[in-house]
Amino acid sequence: MTTNVIGKPLPRVDGRAKVTGAARYAADFNQGGQAHAVIVGATVGLGRVTGIETGPVEKMPGVVAVITHRNAPRLPYAPHKSYIDPATGERLHVLQDDHVRFYGQPVAIVVADTLDQAERAAAALRISYAAERPLVDPADPKAQPVVPEAGKQPDARLPADTARGSADSALADAPVKVDEIYEIARENHNPMEPHATVAAWNGNRLTLWSKSQFVVNEQAEIAAVFGLPPENVQVICPFIGGAFGTSLRTWPHVTLAAIAARQVGRPVKLVLTRKQMFFMTGHRPRTLQRMALGATADGKLTSIVHEGTGETSRYEEFMEALTSVTSFLYSTPNVRTRYRLLPLDIGTPNHMRGPGEASGVFALECAVDELSYKLGIDPIDLRRRNEPAIDEGENKPFSSRSLMKCHDLAAERFGWSRRVPEPRSMRDGRLLVGMGVASASYPAFHAPANARARLLPDGTAEVEVAASDMGPGTYTSMTQIAAETLGLPVERVRFSLGRSDYPPAPSHGGSWTMASVGSAIRAACLAVQQEAAKRPQDGRPIEATASAQRDPDVAARFSMHSFGAVFAEVAVDPDVGTIRLRRAMGAYGIGRVVNPRLARSQCIGGMIGGMGMALMERTVLDPRDGRPVNAHMADYLLPVNLDIPQLEAHFVEETDPHVNALGVKGLGEIALVGMAPAIANAVFHATGKRVRSLPIRIEDVLTV
Structure with missing residues (x-):
């Protein structure tokens, strides 16, 4: 049966969830017993931290921890670079030394029982610096151009x-x-949804409910930072409230949320303020x-x-x-x-x-x-x-x-x-x-992508990919591709994304999601149809995983x-x-x-x-x-x-x-x-x- 849904102006399949509040964004994944973290940023643009008066703040109501470079764990920061990261240089190692490289760089994190308590304590933290005048204007004669490596x-x-x-x-x-x-x-990008991460440890396994346009890369990055096997890190992000590129990289606040959660032995929620997004997230x-x-x-x-x-x-x-x-x-x-x-x-x-x-x-x-x-x-x-x-x-x-x-x-x-x-x-x-x-x-553009398709005994289908949807309608368009390929009505196809344990997909940016992920979904749906043709209908789900990439000869x-x-x-x-x-x-x-x-x-x-x-x-x-x-x-x-x-x-x-x-x-x-x-x-x-x-x-x- 052919449904001919590709090319149709269908309404968003996730529209009802968004307008009724059922759609859950990163900061909505509250955990039992969670604490709240607030980042303290440097108030100088260049220099060193010379003193932090943590004692008075640690005695404030509800404060659980004040974490600085002096008591933060020494993290391995194993090498990791995705194509989304700069090829030359090394990412910021947060709270690993006393250097201040730019205004607003995280120099401390305050954790408390409530957000109000954490905000009050963060505002009260006194930090002294040996400050230098930074160079921030490209038109300044002191700014010298270099050939990018x-x-x-x-x-x-x-x-x-x-x-x-x-x-x-x-x-x-x-x-x-x-x-x-x-x-x-x-x-600055200024999406409606601020950057947010909820971090929870279970032994040596970490779950992050985190705003991310690239969940499999966030998984790999945080695993490298903490020296964990990638399978010990799970990143979940079913919805993004706008991003425009700002959530492609894994910024230091994600590491800070994980540090805080491990330090206090509780889940921790960390949400950046609008002001912090002007200097912490590109x-x-x-x-x-x-x-x-x-x-x-x-x-x-x-x-x-x-x-x-x-x-x-x-x-x-x-x-x-x-x-x-x-x-x-x-x-x-x-x-x-x-x-x-x-x-x-x-x-x-x-x-x-x-x-x-x-x-x-x-x-x-x-x-x-x-x-x-x-x-x-x-x-x-x-x-x-x-x-x-x-x-x-x-x-x-x-x-x-x-x-x-x-x-x-x-x-x-x-x-x-x-x-x-x-x-x-x-x-x-x-x-x-x-x-x-x-x-x-x-x-x-086109990048290699993977997808999993599953035919259920009730005649519906499930499709899963570790992609993201920051607003262009990924849920809807991918459902259309799956429905047309499988010959099913749209309402009988359930498409899921935003989990790092789904088949890996490229970043949700660069205008390649439809080409890359859509092609992988098509391939997975064709594969599961072939699998179904081989097997008798015995009441069990039929599943297939497939990948898609551009023919390198054609690309050349x-x-x-x-x-x-x-x-x-x-x-x-x-x-x-x-x-x-x-x-x-x-x-x-x-x-x-x-x-x-x-x-x-x-x-x-x-x-x-x-x-x-x-x-x-x-x-x-x-x-x-x-x-x-x-x-x-x-x-x-x-x-x-x-x-x-x-x-x-x-x-x-x-x-x-x-x-x-x-x-x-x-x-x-x-x-x-x-x-x-x-x-x-x-x-x-x-x-x-x-x-x-x-x-x-x-x-x-x-x-x-």
């Missing part, structure tokens, strides 16, 4: 330097050129980029030079794909990219939705827009004139590429033809109106990416400089769409994130101590309901038989990638002022 390798996924042709000489000879610096502020790194384009008078690109620099901590080298899109998005014989890191006295940055691509595409797409005005060529037409036939960076064909189809579809629906090209030429009453456009791209032959086009309209008040996004539209080529309702929801979420990147989000550090001065929701601005206008997402018809058996590409990341440059380009069209730093502020557009 991982980027030096011949087969580096993110090479530090790439070149084809003679980009610099071609740029010098180009009749028309753009050569500018673009800057993006540090951003951030989008502040970046500085030089983007130079050379072109002929008729708009053919002759050269691209892209030089990017991103901040990192001194103890790890965080790399992201800042320059990766530049080599293939447009056709040109001469391209040179350079990627450098600036080690600073900060916590290690982390992947944030659209990591690298979102930042790099901002510089590239703004520069293309600038070039279009210099040439007097429509921005879409300029992109069409430079549409490549193949991936010129890797010299191989695209598995599928629908960039210009995306531009055509969105341009028609958006009404691009009504745009008057000259800046400051469109008005709505006294408001200046501008339209902007940008391209978007993100790799169609094709360049695989999603593509998109984003259009934005803004209104700018010329008297006070306020900028309001009035509408935005994206069109995307992502292969097969499993659930259009979920896909559009992902796109809208990504667009809102890009809106925040363009107009609002900026974490500011005090140069004296590295303290985030706006580590709260009053001064760290995010788009709220009143800010969000009409947003539309459309999908072009695209069949890609090469990416995976399902024909799907990733969507979650690309929906953010092109939004910020589209808005920035719209602001220029409205005002005639080119702003090359994000976020764009009132003072950037006011006429001096």
Whole structure:
């Protein structure tokens, strides 16, 4: 029987659990007799701890323990690196010495019977420091760029330097050129659900109810930290209240919760405050980029030079794909990219939705827009004139590429033809109106994944994978794949995720969950059908486990990416400089769409994130101590309901038989990638002022 549920806009199968409160997040897994832990962070940005007055705090009501580097267990911190961790450097060894490497670094943890008691005791703990002035500003002349070690390798996924042709000489000879610096502020993820861990020991076995986008890696990381066999650590995370990359790594608070639970002999709950999430769980790194384009008078690109620099901590080298899109998005014989890191006295940055691509595409797409005005060529037409036939960076064909189809579809629906090209030429009453456009791209990643399928005697099926769901609808889309493969109605399939003892899956990030986990579920469902065909129906469950991965020969032959086009309209008040996004539209080529309702929801979420990147989000550090001065929701601005206008997402018809058996590409990341440059380009069209730093502020557009 065929159910034909793939491609249907089904509502979320977990929707009722979420709206009724039945869905349990990490902090909801309260344990009998649990204590509460509160982290005390360093109030200096660099130096050493010289004294901790624990005595008075230990006598406060309800306090069970005060744990510092002086009495914390010496942990083995065995080597462990996932692909999600920086390849170079060593993760923070929490409470293992007196060094302070960044503001807010955990220097103590207070455990008490109640949260109120723990918070009061943590506030009362007195710590003294031998402080030094940290270096926290990438623009400081003392900040010296370094070549990332991982980027030096011949087969580096993110090479530090790439070149084809003679980009610099071609740029010098180009009749028309753009050569500018673009800057993006540090951003913090700020998901609705804070990071939380409940830790409980049973002898030498540890259970963690923990917010994680990568439960099998959290299992492996904590096992390495404590010197345990991985099977002695169980990580449980059935629901995530937003993450955007901040929960990909296993941050020190998880280790602290486990330390505290073992030290006091009770389960311990630890929930980070909103403020602590500004310095303990990563951030989008502040970046500085030089983007130079050379072109002929008729708009053919002759050269691209892209030089990017991103901040990192001194103890790890965080790399992201800042320059990766530049080599293939447009056709040109001469391209040179350079990627450098600036080690600073900060916590290690982390992947944030659209990591690298979102930042790099901002510089590239703004520069293309600038070039279009210099040439007097429509921005879409300029992109069409430079549409490549193949991936010129890797010299191989695209598995599928629908960039210009995306531009055509969105341009028609958006009404691009009504745009008057000259800046400051469109008005709505006294408001200046501008339209902007940008391209978007993100790799169609695929990682090996495993799944287990089980047919029960009552005609229902169970499917299990150690994946995560931070909000895009994983429960629903995977249920659809299983139901269609098994030929069952959706309501007769139960999909489970979020346990490290399920078949292992890759991280829930990088826009590869549908491709990777979905393909594994398909394989497991086919395998259990084959198993059922071999066995008589004797009333026992039938089970099969299978894995899926991309054919390496196919991966070597094709360049695989999603593509998109984003259009934005803004209104700018010329008297006070306020900028309001009035509408935005994206069109995307992502292969097969499993659930259009979920896909559009992902796109809208990504667009809102890009809106925040363009107009609002900026974490500011005090140069004296590295303290985030706006580590709260009053001064760290995010788009709220009143800010969000009409947003539309459309999908072009695209069949890609090469990416995976399902024909799907990733969507979650690309929906953010092109939004910020589209808005920035719209602001220029409205005002005639080119702003090359994000976020764009009132003072950037006011006429001096």
